[in-house]
Amino acid sequence: MSLARTLEEMRCRIDARLEEVLRSEDPREARAVDAMRYSVLSGGKRIRPVLCLAAYEAVGGSGDGALSTAAALELIHAYSLVHDDLPCMDDDDVRRGRPTTHRAYGEGMAVLVGDALLTLAFDLLAEAPPGDQVEPGRRLEVLKTVARAAGLHGMIGGQVADLEAAKDPGDASLIEYVHAHKTGALIAVAVWAGGRLATDDPTVLGTLCRYGRAVGFAFQVVDDLLDSGEDPEGASYVACHGPDAARNRAESLIGEAEDHLTPLGPRGDLLREIARYIFSRIR
Amino acid sequence: MSLARTLEEMRCRIDARLEEVLRSEDPREARAVDAMRYSVLSGGKRIRPVLCLAAYEAVGGSGDGALSTAAALELIHAYSLVHDDLPCMDDDDVRRGRPTTHRAYGEGMAVLVGDALLTLAFDLLAEAPPGDQVEPGRRLEVLKTVARAAGLHGMIGGQVADLEAAKDPGDASLIEYVHAHKTGALIAVAVWAGGRLATDDPTVLGTLCRYGRAVGFAFQVVDDLLDSGEDPEGASYVACHGPDAARNRAESLIGEAEDHLTPLGPRGDLLREIARYIFSRIR
Numbered sequence: 001m002s003l004a005r006t007l008e009e010m011r012c013r014i015d016a017r018l019e020e021v022l023r024s025e026d027p028r029e030a031r032a033v034d035a036m037r038y039s040v041l042s043g044g045k046r047i048r049p050v051l052c053l054a055a056y057e058a059v060g061g062s063g064d065g066a067l068s069t070a071a072a073l074e075l076i077h078a079y080s081l082v083h084d085d086l087p088c089m090d091d092d093d094v095r096r097g098r099p100t101t102h103r104a105y106g107e108g109m110a111v112l113v114g115d116a117l118l119t120l121a122f123d124l125l126a127e128a129p130p131g132d133q134v135e136p137g138r139r140l141e142v143l144k145t146v147a148r149a150a151g152l153h154g155m156i157g158g159q160v161a162d163l164e165a166a167k168d169p170g171d172a173s174l175i176e177y178v179h180a181h182k183t184g185a186l187i188a189v190a191v192w193a194g195g196r197l198a199t200d201d202p203t204v205l206g207t208l209c210r211y212g213r214a215v216g217f218a219f220q221v222v223d224d225l226l227d228s229g230e231d232p233e234g235a236s237y238v239a240c241h242g243p244d245a246a247r248n249r250a251e252s253l254i255g256e257a258e259d260h261l262t263p264l265g266p267r268g269d270l271l272r273e274i275a276r277y278i279f280s281r282i283r
Numbered sequence: 284m285s286l287a288r289t290l291e292e293m294r295c296r297i298d299a300r301l302e303e304v305l306r307s308e309d310p311r312e313a314r315a316v317d318a319m320r321y322s323v324l325s326g327g328k329r330i331r332p333v334l335c336l337a338a339y340e341a342v343g344g345s346g347d348g349a350l351s352t353a354a355a356l357e358l359i360h361a362y363s364l365v366h367d368d369l370p371c372m373d374d375d376d377v378r379r380g381r382p383t384t385h386r387a388y389g390e391g392m393a394v395l396v397g398d399a400l401l402t403l404a405f406d407l408l409a410e411a412p413p414g415d416q417v418e419p420g421r422r423l424e425v426l427k428t429v430a431r432a433a434g435l436h437g438m439i440g441g442q443v444a445d446l447e448a449a450k451d452p453g454d455a456s457l458i459e460y461v462h463a464h465k466t467g468a469l470i471a472v473a474v475w476a477g478g479r480l481a482t483d484d485p486t487v488l489g490t491l492c493r494y495g496r497a498v499g500f501a502f503q504v505v506d507d508l509l510d511s512g513e514d515p516e517g518a519s520y521v522a523c524h525g526p527d528a529a530r531n532r533a534e535s536l537i538g539e540a541e542d543h544l545t546p547l548g549p550r551g552d553l554l555r556e557i558a559r560y561i562f563s564r565i566r
Contacts, residue, residue, distance in 0.1 A: 028443075029436070032439075083395075116435045119439065123427055123431060136419040139419075156399045160392070
């Protein structure tokens, strides 16, 4: 199977799992479930869950052992967007060409939808597939590490700093901090978590960590470049360093990410492909 | 030790654990940590964590095996209050005699503080104390069950229904649904979780479940009675049935809760005491 086909097939498995968990039989929950599905199943690149599954398979994982973890990472990403779009945060009306969740369902519902998606993510992180090969202790470790990456010392810390950065958009060290936390932490932990569910080997996990950090930072710089035509908000690498420096930085980060994969040999091909795909968005 | 002393000592252990986890060395996180501490360490009855520890000890648990789980339950409660007070939800300016979190720190920060508290709760639920006696698989089961009770099928579902009930405050079946979910689910799971961390015995866990459900409902009716002097919002048992019927209902629920504890004999004394304490608030 070609790498592009493999990626597409992974996205299908992730979307099927998300479809499956975003359901309710209870009519009283219908509107909230509708709003949750609206917020999650509206396209999106599924970068975090794809990285998780690709890392899992690159280091020897098989079957659905990482699928719920991968889906959980997408739910965490989706919740952060719903809350980030709120009027008291970035105040965005449109995302992916459609009204944002609070514009479509009201602000109160958007707050609750974000909370419900985050809570469901941890429900999924605690889930073992039938015939699970992963020991419960390792799942707990992965869950705890994801919680750290998503919490105040990770993604939320980046969002807090982003609120501050809106006041002083030219502070370069603050921008690096925001990027590393707001976007980088969850992308890096996606790679690590996939690996950890398949292996104990600290050398292999170190390799995945370095790759994850480089890819996470590259992803944010690329996103900044794609957004730079629009009204820039908060901390932006492009606003601070200019588009040429940003493009160079993204390219060198992708190169670094690929280099980090060398010890994995051909097993790292899919992760390499994903790194190039991220850069291809600005080519 | 008297039961009152035991309860007070439990509250101290819980507050010490909360103090310990609500900290950061990073100056960039200082304001957010400050807002988190403001939201959690401002008094409060600690009913959920106390019930968790009391249930744990009632069925043979010892040491700190349930302490992080107990603290996590208080963080989940605190996050739900911070988000519930937001202008787009209940729009409350004052809680426990002080400005609500969004009044003190701004709306954007209040959204993020709630998110951070919820995420930290799952970090704590995944935590094993040094020399832990509880198998990791059981911690995963407890974490997953708490996630269910806090999520769309539990607490958040109750909040969603409460948003709807604000439009039709006289619907009695909707009020039962809101109570059972918004408050009851987390209180009931606090009791069950404490028990589950100490025992496998399904009969004992069934006993704790029934007690937890009765106490959870009683707690909400009592809260409604205490609030009924103020401006009633959303679904209220008192607004629907009147204060006399509410008082009778609370009393009979507390009686039921005590009856459910009969199989535990004197081991159930502390849980019995907590049920009476809940009712004593309206005597």
